[in-house]
Amino acid sequence: MKQLCARLLVIAVLGTLLASAGCVLNGTDVVITDAVCVDIDEVQTTGTFSTFVVTDQFKEAFEKKLKENGNSTVDVKSIHMVSATFKTTMVRPHDWNVTANIDIARQDTPGGAYDDGPAPLVSFSDQALTDLRGSPTDATLHADGVALVDRALASLVSGQDPRLVLIVNNESVTPTPSTADPMAFKVKACVTFQAVVNGSN
Numbered sequence: 098m099k100q101l102c103a104r105l106l107v108i109a110v111l112g113t114l115l116a117s118a119g120c121v122l123n124g125t126d127v128v129i130t131d132a133v134c135v136d137i138d139e140v141q142t143t144g145t146f147s148t149f150v151v152t153d154q155f156k157e158a159f160e161k162k163l164k165e166n167g168n169s170t171v172d173v174k175s176i177h178m179v180s181a182t183f184k185t186t187m188v189r190p191h192d193w194n195v196t197a198n199i200d201i202a203r204q205d206t207p208g209g210a211y212d213d214g215p216a217p218l219v220s221f222s223d224q225a226l227t228d229l230r231g232s233p234t235d236a237t238l239h240a241d242g243v244a245l246v247d248r249a250l251a252s253l254v255s256g257q258d259p260r261l262v263l264i265v266n267n268e269s270v271t272p273t274p275s276t277a278d279p280m281a282f283k284v285k286a287c288v289t290f291q292a293v294v295n296g297s298n
């Protein structure tokens with residue numbers, strides 16, 4: 098939806114894990130739920146644009162969260178992406194309807210070839226930005242994109258340091274932005290994942 102944004106965010110720390118919630122399974126296993134969020138801040142004068150943003154702080158943030166719970170990556174039994182939400186925090190000077198496709202890819206070497214993907218993650222069709230205000234809106238995710246994120250999370254647990262690239266391809270905006278009527282908006286995008294860890298610690 099950033100494409101929806103254009104320079105797709107300066108990834109305002111998409112490695113910051115927020116609000117962790119845990120529940121006990123089978124007496125010892127614990128499910129930890131966390132979210133990584135990024136702020137998309139865009140100003141565009143055209144309805145067709147592409148952009149991308151890199152998230153490269155997953156490892157540091159995840160290991161910190163595990164440590165806070167008395168665990169390390171060796172205690173992780175499984176980890177999966179469970180949802181993604183988008184919330185508009187600013188739209189001006191009026192509403193905009195956006196049609197965009199957001200892909201995700203893994204690119205561990207900056208500027209290098211993709212290690213995995215791109216794969217489609219979410220699509221927006223004639224989406225009014227003001228309708229994304231209020232409570233975060235759950236997005237309908239594409240299975241290929243979720244699977245790519247899951248593979249990256251699995252490699253994270255195995256000791257690798259995956260970098261994920263969010264690629265936004267904005268197809269159209271109604272009404273069409275212009276120099277005289279630029280589209281400006283901010284959207285907070287969050288990805289939620291769950292990890293099952295050995296809670297005996």
